[in-house]
Amino acid sequence: MKDPQIHNASLQQALAQGIGARITQPGDEATPIAGLGFFRREVPSPPVVCMVEPSIILVAQGEKRLWVGGEGYPYDPSRFLVTSLNLPANSEVLVASPEHPCVGLTLKLDLRMLAELITQSGLPPSRDRSAGTGVGIGNMTAPLLKSFGRLLALLEEPEAIPVLAPLIQREIHYRLLMSDQAGKLRQITSVDGQGYRIAKAIDWLKLNYSSALRVEELAARVQMSAPTFHHHFRQLTAMSPLQYQKWLRLNEAKRLMLNEHLDVSSAAFRVGYESPSQFSREYSRLFGQSPRRDIGMLRGQVEGAAGGEGQLAG
Secondary structure, three states: OOOHHHHHHHHHHHHHHHHHHHOOOOEEEEOOOOOEEEEEEOOOEEEEEEEEOOEEEEEEEOEEEEEEOOEEEEEEOOEEEEEOOOEEEEEEEEEOOOOOOEEEEEEEOOHHHHHHHHHHHOOOOOOOOOOOOOEEEEEOOHHHHHHHHHHHHHHHOHHHHHHHHHHHHHHHHHHHHOOOOHHHHHHHOOOOOHHHHHHHHHHHHHHOOOOOOOHHHHHHHOOOOHHHHHHHHHHHHOOOHHHHHHHHHHHHHHHHHHHOOOOHHHHHHHOOOOOHHHHHHHHHHHHOOOHHHHHHHHHHHHHHOOOOOOOOOO
């Protein structure tokens, strides 16, 4: 009988080699399979601001850590990261080198598929209706590694991707529901749970970040009292609703200045600020320096070299 740890290590090594062969420069790269992306880092790096979508993130080689609300979640080849909703966070690379780069993958979760699998498999709904937290660390299993291996193998058979990729992704979702993170995923798909309602509120905030936010109205929109809504929102995202909206505004302003070359005042007004000076103060608190200086440095980095941390990372 094979030693499970040795078996998993072999599967992880094969996964690392497969990813490393497909992304040879530091950065993030999408794949022809919907929702699947690769990343590669060759040096340790301090925390970088990012938005993590509902996803599972595997490190096949190296080590990373996600910071959410001051709490760190380290993950490596033996532990995967799972997030159940859109979370503002900070991502850092702990272990990486040019000889042994930190490589891995991200796969966006389909919450509707999770709900269908729970129903079809006869799994009982989550008894815990509280929001809990939106991020967790799970122990890697051989079935999960094997299913990801099969998904990567499809990249060598592109004509089969439309037919087989959805089936393998469905298997991955099922394996997650069989993992030690099942409770978190089952809870977020439960329509009578607090986590589901907070996720709906976040969807609204992402579409309406530039509008004035009235927490009582948003709470009513998702059928929660204002105190309950505020409590569970902070518990799940480590932010208040107003802080979450501010995070969305500042990051969108950063994108506008960097990619669309808006000046500071124009970007501030576009995302809903009435005072450019207030915008600059809050931008400096989040990113560590003034908007003008930050954008100037980022443009210099882009012109000097390609690659690096993206704004959507894990």
